[in-house]
Amino acid sequence: MVPEKTIERLSLYRRILLQVRAEGAAMIFSHQLAAMARVNAAQVRRDIMQLGCVGVPNGGYDAGDLLDSIDEFLYPPTFQKVALVGVGNLGRALLAHFAGRWRRLSVRAAFDKDPAKVGREFSGCPCHAVEALPRVVSELGISIGIIATPAAQAENVAELLCDAGVRGLLNFAPVRLPGPTHVYIENVDLTSALDKVAFFARQCEREALASGAGGTR
């Protein structure tokens, strides 16, 4: 079992390497990648070793090779298809954000209960009625679901998606979903995230005042 944090870091290295390569660099040292990802260099080397990738002694890693190794590790030889449910503000932003971002992963179907949205395309992704979800997900072989509905609909939508064969859920609704066996669930709670920042920002302000560092408010 690969630790979740490793996957997060590899995903981050991948985007850093894409940028580095776009800027024309062919080689990269572990300490450079570490500085950009804000982790330590030993961690970067351990993560890269997991990929079975080796560096040139004193010359660092070939950025292109490293990128290929990460792609091979993170992405399957076959295509993975994603469905998004709930084409509100957040859903539309996610469709735009994710469109064209991966070579072997893409959002292929969106679902909403609003008839005004059904039949339209959002960032190139067709929107279907929620009633069509079981059929469309199963016909397209979709294996991942993104839930961007209000809280009240989330559990029902999760059940529909899992029944239709989805194996992973990225849930943005502010409810914890039950975890059926053999389905991976990642919750991203945006309201909690801002609540947390607000709480600790006040604590930082108090610490700053106490230490006499800045704090004119």
Next chain:
Amino acid sequence: MVPEKTIERLSLYRRILLQVRAEGAAMIFSHQLAAMARVNAAQVRRDIMQLGCVGVPNGGYDAGDLLDSIDEFLYPPTFQKVALVGVGNLGRALLAHFAGRWRRLSVRAAFDKDPAKVGREFSGCPCHAVEALPRVVSELGISIGIIATPAAQAENVAELLCDAGVRGLLNFAPVRLPGPTHVYIENVDLTSALDKVAFFARQCEREALASGAGGTR
């Protein structure tokens, strides 16, 4: 120091209680709240004890009192103001998502470098030029920043926000920001989140096939 996870759970309980109260219930048991939040009841009771809130023996908690206690704990007596930088698809979705969600916390200013967006309002929030950030943030007494810019601008924007007095950052750009002292940073990396779900969804699929449970693909 209150653990981050406690804040996340309290934020979740708060939204559950709002819903419970809207549905007309006056009292709630720890095991009911626990079931809805998908944590165990002992955890709920520990969290509530932190608030200094006591239940009625065998009668559970008064939902309204509990809500007030959480509000008092999570939110300051004075207003906290938030700025959002980067009014693209994601930024606009966040503005719509966060608008009117809190009583004592609100996004008061947005910033973008696109002149076509400057001077307009998005979900009731005025958009300023990035050049005006130091002045506006300082004048309004904004203490929290949300970064929804592309990766390349994020570090610069974080520096501008912190220099202007911000004490907490919610960062959506796919880069790890340096953490200046007395500033709390929460990173939400949407691409990593979906990468992670995709990776573990494949693992779940393999496990399901191995165990003979479902898996027609």
